Amino acid sequence: MNRNLQRLTELASRSERRIIGLMSGTSLDGLDVALCRISGSGEDTNVTLTHFATVPYTDDLKAEIRKVFAKKDIDFQHLCLLNPYIGQIHGRMILDCLNRWNLTPDDVDLVASHGQTVFHAPKSQHGLAKFPNATLQIGDGDHVAVTSGIITLSDFRQKHLAKGGEGAPLAVYGDYFIFSKRGENRLMLNMGGIANFTYLPGSLNAAEVFTTDTGPGNTLIDAFARRFFDQPFDEGGRIAARGRVNEDLLRILKKDPFFTTAFPKTTGPELFSLDYVRQAQQRSQTTSLTAEDLMATLTRFSADTIADALKSAIQPGETYHIYMSGGGMHNPVLTGAIREQLPEARFSSTDELGISGDAKEAVLFAVLANEAVAGGTTSFGDRQGVPTVSMGKISFPF
Numbered sequence: 001m002n003r004n005l006q007r008l009t010e011l012a013s014r015s016e017r018r019i020i021g022l023m024s025g026t027s028l029d030g031l032d033v034a035l036c037r038i039s040g041s042g043e044d045t046n047v048t049l050t051h052f053a054t055v056p057y058t059d060d061l062k063a064e065i066r067k068v069f070a071k072k073d074i075d076f077q078h079l080c081l082l083n084p085y086i087g088q089i090h091g092r093m094i095l096d097c098l099n100r101w102n103l104t105p106d107d108v109d110l111v112a113s114h115g116q117t118v119f120h121a122p123k124s125q126h127g128l129a130k131f132p133n134a135t136l137q138i139g140d141g142d143h144v145a146v147t148s149g150i151i152t153l154s155d156f157r158q159k160h161l162a163k164g165g166e167g168a169p170l171a172v173y174g175d176y177f178i179f180s181k182r183g184e185n186r187l188m189l190n191m192g193g194i195a196n197f198t199y200l201p202g203s204l205n206a207a208e209v210f211t212t213d214t215g216p217g218n219t220l221i222d223a224f225a226r227r228f229f230d231q232p233f234d235e236g237g238r239i240a241a242r243g244r245v246n247e248d249l250l251r252i253l254k255k256d257p258f259f260t261t262a263f264p265k266t267t268g269p270e271l272f273s274l275d276y277v278r279q280a281q282q283r284s285q286t287t288s289l290t291a292e293d294l295m296a297t298l299t300r301f302s303a304d305t306i307a308d309a310l311k312s313a314i315q316p317g318e319t320y321h322i323y324m325s326g327g328g329m330h331n332p333v334l335t336g337a338i339r340e341q342l343p344e345a346r347f348s349s350t351d352e353l354g355i356s357g358d359a360k361e362a363v364l365f366a367v368l369a370n371e372a373v374a375g376g377t378t379s380f381g382d383r384q385g386v387p388t389v390s391m392g393k394i395s396f397p398f
Contacts, residue, residue, distance in 0.1 A: 064085075122267075253280045
């Protein structure tokens, strides 16, 4: 037997695996690196986060990614070059983290690499009848594996697409395995560049679980913070707090058909872009808004569309606990506006559940890798958006 396959067989039979989850989202701020100890699989999954770091992207790397990020027309050679380049960079980032944690590659069993999203194109968005749902993450898994010296699972979203999903959000699987609790309805709200949530019923019935994007989280806030204030994001919501929400612009921003499309659905910065906001300003005759007022309005736009989506999932007479994660949870202007619209719900971060809200997405990919190697038996029924599927392509380091 090939020694790599033998190694996988041994890992599958172990009681515990040490897995690094990697996540870099649409904010392009850096790579989240989460080292987890994971035992069991499926509903018996148990996760302990032992080490976590966010390794910042350099300004040069951000600039290189933005040449192709969420753009229909690009230099194809540049995309081709970025794929191995980012894989090598992510591999070196793993090694740097392990060195900082006084560990070696031999202390890690698997890497679960999400890659860097550069384009998301569900059929509902591209509108081309003969083509299926599509998404593209770069940062080749073979390069991650060879550079780090660790067996790597990557390209998780393609199997989701192949089974009829839109390739996102994938958090539903890990959310269900590690955060479900009998007797408590939970909504796992992640506010990254795009916001999404997973509904976890207190009944623990996997067939009732669903996940959906809600629209923009931080993507527009971050884009205009860079444009007008030369800041990567609105730290603590301080810029938005200085402005006033413009109701005319807010009304037009909310008019996109995405917001009336039934769950589950996905989207990305391909739709919610600088042009989207410019067109809304022209239509609402608000092109002369101050930068602070625009930031306040965009923050409310995210808050209102998140709250509206959550309300759609809440049933009268039921109680819900909303657990927040992602960069948006650190913006009190954003979270405060959401809380105001859901006064009956209880809010906290996933830190309360033992997983840092900043690390959660990286941890969830580690869980997906664990399922691919040692699980894959849980049925989520046959519903749109949550296909029963095992995800991740395997790359060997030698």
